Structure formats: structure tokens, C-alpha cells
Amino acid sequence: MSSKQGGKLKPLKxxxxxxxxxxxxxxxxxxxxxxxxxxxxxxxxxxQQKGSFGGAGLKKSGKK
Incomplete structure (x- = not known):
């Protein structure tokens, strides 16, 4: 590349x-x-039509 040549070179096809x-x-x-x-x-x-599997989420214990 000479100093006069500037810019990007085109890639070979x-x-x-x-x-x-x-x-x-x-x-x-x-x-x-x-x-x-x-x-x-x-x-x-x-x-996608049925929704998420399980559907129970987090199970809660019976204790308060």
C-alpha cells in the first residue's frame, strides 16, 4: 500500500x-x-395455548 492510497480496500469477490x-x-x-x-x-x-405447566406455584404448609 502506498501512502497516496487511502480508504478501505474492497474485498475480493x-x-x-x-x-x-x-x-x-x-x-x-x-x-x-x-x-x-x-x-x-x-x-x-x-x-402456549395451555399455559404454564403445574400451575400450583409455591406450596404452603398448613401451619400458621
């Missing part, structure tokens, strides 16, 4: 990643992963 060809096993794994994520989202939605 990275080559675009080539798209991989997916075989049947890869497609099956991606499909299974999507189904699991969908199931988790449904379970979270159900859990």
Missing part, C-alpha cells in the same frame, strides 16, 4: 458456490427435517 445435486438420500433427509420442524412448531403452539 468470492466465486459463487455451485449447487449440489441431491440424491434420494439427501432429499429424504431434508424432507424428514422439515417434518420434524413442523411438528415442533405445532407442539410449541399447543403448549
Amino acid at each position: 468470492q466465486p459463487k458456490a455451485e449447487k449440489k445435486e441431491l440424491d434420494e438420500n439427501d432429499k429424504a433427509l431434508l424432507q424428514k427435517k422439515k417434518e420434524e420442524e413442523k411438528a415442533l412448531k405445532e407442539l410449541r403452539a399447543k403448549a
